[in-house]
Amino acid sequence: MATLRFDGQAVTTQDGETVLEALLRQDLAVPHGCRSGVCQSCLMRAREGVIPATAQAGLKPALAEQDYLLACRCVPEADMVLELPAAGSLRTPATISAIEPLGGDVIRLRLTPDTPLDYRPGQYVTLWRDAQLGRSYSLASLPGEGQSLEFHIRVIADGQFSGWLAGEARPGDRLDVQEAAGSCYYTPALREANLLLVATGTGLAPLWGIVREALRQGHQGEIRVMHGAVGCEGLYLHQALAELAEAHDNLHYHASVLRPKGCTAVDTRPLAELVVETIGDFSGWHSYLCGAPELVNQLRRRIFLAGARMDAICADVFLPTAPAKT
Ligand SMILES: Cc1cc2nc3c(=O)[nH]c(=O)nc-3n(C[C@H](O)[C@H](O)[C@H](O)COP(=O)(O)OP(=O)(O)OC[C@H]3O[C@@H](n4cnc5c(N)ncnc54)[C@H](O)[C@@H]3O)c2cc1C
Numbered sequence: 001m002a003t004l005r006f007d008g009q010a011v012t013t014q015d016g017e018t019v020l021e022a023l024l025r026q027d028l029a030v031p032h033g034c035r036s037g038v039c040q041s042c043l044m045r046a047r048e049g050v051i052p053a054t055a056q057a058g059l060k061p062a063l064a065e066q067d068y069l070l071a072c073r074c075v076p077e078a079d080m081v082l083e084l085p086a087a088g089s090l091r092t093p094a095t096i097s098a099i100e101p102l103g104g105d106v107i108r109l110r111l112t113p114d115t116p117l118d119y120r121p122g123q124y125v126t127l128w129r130d131a132q133l134g135r136s137y138s139l140a141s142l143p144g145e146g147q148s149l150e151f152h153i154r155v156i157a158d159g160q161f162s163g164w165l166a167g168e169a170r171p172g173d174r175l176d177v178q179e180a181a182g183s184c185y186y187t188p189a190l191r192e193a194n195l196l197l198v199a200t201g202t203g204l205a206p207l208w209g210i211v212r213e214a215l216r217q218g219h220q221g222e223i224r225v226m227h228g229a230v231g232c233e234g235l236y237l238h239q240a241l242a243e244l245a246e247a248h249d250n251l252h253y254h255a256s257v258l259r260p261k262g263c264t265a266v267d268t269r270p271l272a273e274l275v276v277e278t279i280g281d282f283s284g285w286h287s288y289l290c291g292a293p294e295l296v297n298q299l300r301r302r303i304f305l306a307g308a309r310m311d312a313i314c315a316d317v318f319l320p321t322a323p324a325k326t
């Protein structure tokens, strides 16, 4: 048990309880999302107390050095004094510049931040509608490509963020953008490697950034982009990827749909089968897997068993916001 001091209140933790669980149990307002250490929506700062190492896993060194921690991963070992990040310290205000249909239920959001965002293609940010309501989205844009940031967002009709964006938000509306996070991105050290980029649905967003960054940096190895969707309308960058592959000898694009009515040049094998049967031996391949948790977790295991090194598999799981515990 430990005593947490936060927002003028003292809360005693129960056995094995995280900081987030303890504070929410007392109805204290703490922004959060996945509750799994992925989205970084629950960042807090320890003003006093020892921070367990697990509470800083995946944080940028600069944040860890300033005693930031993930409340959903922090099971305190002793008393702590905690605070939320100071207003404006980790979030940049931004203006919506465009919201456009991309295909099926996917929209493209363009945002122009007030100050340029420091990020690498393939990373993600949390977008905040207000102080409490944030959702993580992967960056599909390239730094230096223009001033705006690009996101591909699947619209869930009753979704608090995506539903609002598709139904109510307008160009000119303001949002906050949290610092970029995530370790799935292209580095020049991979220039000679074979790259496998696999996505379901809007998992394609980070890969659209990564593949264009690799080509921009003159990637020498083979690149295979594999995108899976239920129906043809879900292949929302089909034409653009086919044209990119046409223009680059080392780039190959594969599409897989379960219901192929209305599209050409697609495979009907389930995406995981298409990947495993196309590559065969994964030694020497560097893989990026993005999108639905079931597919990403299944493929990570299969690719590893088929010869890939674990440190050559980069995975971004699009975890939904965890429901509140009752
Ligand atoms: C690291 C990371 C990166 C992400 N990148 C993207 C991205 O680039 N593009 C993108 O579209 N999404 C992405 N997501 C998912 C995104 O953060 C939101 O979870 C999603 O947009 C739903 O938010 P919402 O507020 O619209 O819906 P909510 O209000 O959170 O949920 C509304 C309802 O829909 C259900 N629901 C939520 N997600 C799903 C789902 N995937 N399948 C079925 N039901 C669901 C909820 O359980 C709830 O009942 C990412 C998530 C993470 C963690």
Ligand code: FES
Residues within 6 Å of the ligand: 032, 033, 034, 035, 036, 037, 038, 039, 040, 041, 042, 043, 070, 071, 072, 073
């Ligand atoms: S990282 Fe803590 S809620 Fe997502």
